[in-house]
Amino acid sequence: MLGVLHAKRMYDDKQLVERKERGIEPEFSPDLKASFLRLLPLRSMSRVWGSLMEVEVPVFMRPAVYKAWARAFHSNLQEPALPLEEYPSLQAFFIRSLKEGSRPIDPDPNCLVSPVDGKVLRLGQLRGPGTMIEQVKGFSYPVSSLLGATSSLHDATEEDISGEQTEQNVPESSNAKSWWRVSVASPKLRDRTLLSPKRGIFYCVLYLHPGDYHRVHSPVDWSIFKRRHFSGNLFPTNERAVRTIRNLYVENERVVLEGQWKEGFVAIAAVGATNVGSIKLLIEPELRTNNPGSMALHSQSYDERVYEPEGTGMMVKKGQEIAGFKMGSTVVVVFEAPLSKARGDGTVSSDFGFCVKAGDRIRVGEAIGRWSQS
Numbered sequence: 356m357l358g359v360l361h362a363k364r365m366y367d368d369k370q371l372v373e374r375k376e377r378g379i380e381p382e383f384s385p386d387l388k389a390s391f392l393r394l395l396p397l398r399s400m401s402r403v404w405g406s407l408m409e410v411e412v413p414v415f416m417r418p419a420v421y422k423a424w425a426r427a428f429h430s431n432l433q434e435p436a437l438p439l440e441e442y443p444s445l446q447a448f449f450i451r452s453l454k455e456g457s458r459p460i461d462p463d464p465n466c467l468v469s470p471v472d473g474k475v476l477r478l479g480q481l482r483g484p485g486t487m488i489e490q491v492k493g494f495s496y497p498v499s500s501l502l503g504a505t506s507s508l509h510d511a512t513e514e515d516i517s518g519e520q521t522e523q524n525v526p527e528s529s530n531a532k533s534w535w536r537v538s539v540a541s542p543k544l545r546d547r548t549l550l551s552p553k554r555g556i557f558y559c560v561l562y563l564h565p566g567d568y569h570r571v572h573s574p575v576d577w578s579i580f581k582r583r584h585f586s587g588n589l590f591p592t593n594e595r596a597v598r599t600i601r602n603l604y605v606e607n608e609r610v611v612l613e614g615q616w617k618e619g620f621v622a623i624a625a626v627g628a629t630n631v632g633s634i635k636l637l638i639e640p641e642l643r644t645n646n647p648g649s650m651a652l653h654s655q656s657y658d659e660r661v662y663e664p665e666g667t668g669m670m671v672k673k674g675q676e677i678a679g680f681k682m683g684s685t686v687v688v689v690f691e692a693p694l695s696k697a698r699g700d701g702t703v704s705s706d707f708g709f710c711v712k713a714g715d716r717i718r719v720g721e722a723i724g725r726w727s728q729s
Contacts, residue, residue: 383493389599397589404630408446428566458719460674466725469717472568473561481556500605503583555694561686571678573671577616580668585657592628592685610634619691626685633681
């Protein structure tokens with residue numbers, strides 16, 4: 356089975372490289388397979404697969420089994436914290452921890468780092484009301500549907516729009532050094548004298564291959580205020596599925612962590628997939644996902660928990676482990692960052708920029724984007 360998977364992966368990788376060399380960008384194109392997947396009991400199948408993954412492997416077979424897995428899915432066997440013989444099951448090997456220092460965290464306080472090992476699928480800036488995240492060329496989905504209707508991102512978006520409109524209405528006779536901007540991180544209007552930077556809202560979609568390290572780390576120092584659990588479908592989230600299934604990340608089961616960092620709003624959506632119904636939270640170990648009978652008829656129904664103390668939440672540091680998957684899946688990061696900053700001479704500098712582009716491979720702790728301190 357692993358040999359067949361490895362051969363198919365090599366073929367798919369070759370086809371993808373050839374399309375990129377010809378300058379062909381994948382587009383949204385629903386097919387029969389996508390329709391067929393909706394008829395399958397994927398949640399039940401994922402629970403069965405999870406049970407099989409937890410079956411204990413005889414000690415003498417473990418190195419051979421895990422090496423076969425590593426060949427099939429390109430895992431690095433130099434990184435696990437334990438010898439292969441000490442992982443009792445494929446599940447234990449899959450969610451393995453790494454040796455100390457394997458994932459150094461970028462120490463720059465003015466950067467946001469990747470929470471996972473994976474491939475950058477999409478990234479960009481969200482603009483205007485009803486903001487959309489591009490799933491693939493030709494199809495997008497509302498960020499509000501991904502994060503939930505009660506997400507505080509909506510307030511931040513409205514304030515950003517309000518700030519832009521206010522700036523446009525400043526009289527021409529106003530002194531250039533006394534005009535003001537609206538800070539998205541603050542719900543109150545202040546006397547602006549170029550002290551507050553203008554902020555934008557950005558996103559980055561990261562896909563974890565089955566062979567990747569599958570623990571989720573904090574991208575910044577922040578306070579987690581809320582957790583939302585959406586009990587949805589469990590469609591695959593590989594690149595073919597992204598091209599063929601509508602509202603893939605919105606329909607799939609997911610856990611959203613939302614809070615605040617020094618630059619404003621930040622949220623992480625851990626999206627489940629076929630055989631990845633189990634998403635564990637280190638900050639809330641009692642949370643259970645893909646429970647029997649928990650399938651919601653409406654993908655926007657969710658369970659929400661507010662972390663105590665309200666308004667302060669749980670403090671986590673950049674690089675701290677916060678969650679994990681039990682198979683390959685997807686993480687979406689939505690965050691505020693500075694767009695501009697005041698200089699001493701009264702001018703405004705352009706600020707935040709991504710350090711990666713779509714198609715790049717990235718690891719935990721490497722910078723997704725950064726901004727200058729000057």
